[in-house]
Amino acid sequence: MIVDIVNRFTFEHIFSGEAESLKELLEKAVRQEVDLAEANLMGADLTGANLRQARLSKAYLYRANLAGADLSGADLTDAKMSKADLTDADLSGADLTSANLHRATLAGANLAQANLTKADMIGASLPNANLMGATMIGAFLTRADLTGADLTDAELTRAETCLARGFRTNDWSCAASLR
Numbered sequence: 001m002i003v004d005i006v007n008r009f010t011f012e013h014i015f016s017g018e019a020e021s022l023k024e025l026l027e028k029a030v031r032q033e034v035d036l037a038e039a040n041l042m043g044a045d046l047t048g049a050n051l052r053q054a055r056l057s058k059a060y061l062y063r064a065n066l067a068g069a070d071l072s073g074a075d076l077t078d079a080k081m082s083k084a085d086l087t088d089a090d091l092s093g094a095d096l097t098s099a100n101l102h103r104a105t106l107a108g109a110n111l112a113q114a115n116l117t118k119a120d121m122i123g124a125s126l127p128n129a130n131l132m133g134a135t136m137i138g139a140f141l142t143r144a145d146l147t148g149a150d151l152t153d154a155e156l157t158r159a160e161t162c163l164a165r166g167f168r169t170n171d172w173s174c175a176a177s178l179r
Contacts, residue, residue, distance in 0.1 A: 005029065008040035008060040023049050030054045072110075082120075092130075127166070 003025040004016040015034050019025035023046050029036060030051050039059045048068040057077040067087040074094045082102040092112045096119050103123040110130045118138045128148040139159045146166035 005036065005039050007038045009038055014039055026051065
């Protein structure tokens with residue numbers, strides 16, 4: 001069947017082709033290095049997708065299922081990913097600057113060396129996530145669950161951590177910065 005990926009604002013076609021699913025077409029587009037900026041992928045089932053190095057800036061991934069997906073090195077700047085399921089996803093080295101991860105599930109996700117500068121992670125669930133060396137300058141972590149998360153060498157300057165759970169100092173902290 002013919003599957004289309006459209007722009008979330010203009011509804012113009014970004015990429016289309018013969019595929020069994022949106023996931024298959026998206027993986028094909030990423031392999032061909034297609035710029036998928038502003039793609040509308042709302043609610044898409046992308047479980048286990050290989051989206052390594054994908055260019056998805058400003059993409060709309062609201063409630064998308066990206067559990068186990070490989071998004072390492074992906075450009076997700078200003079992507080809208082609220083309520084997305086990123087359980088066990090690999091986001092190592094990904095650029096998530098100003099991304100909206102409001103109430104997203106990132107349990108066990110690998111965010112090592114990811115850029116989360118000014119990311120909205122309000123109410124996000126990040127238990128046991130790997131955030132080693134992540135840049136989280138000015139990130140919003142209010143009410144986020146970081147229980148068991150590895151924040152070794154993470155940069156949290158000016159991060160809003162009010163009522164975030166799981167910091168080493170105490171279970172519920174309200175600090176403007178951890179550094």
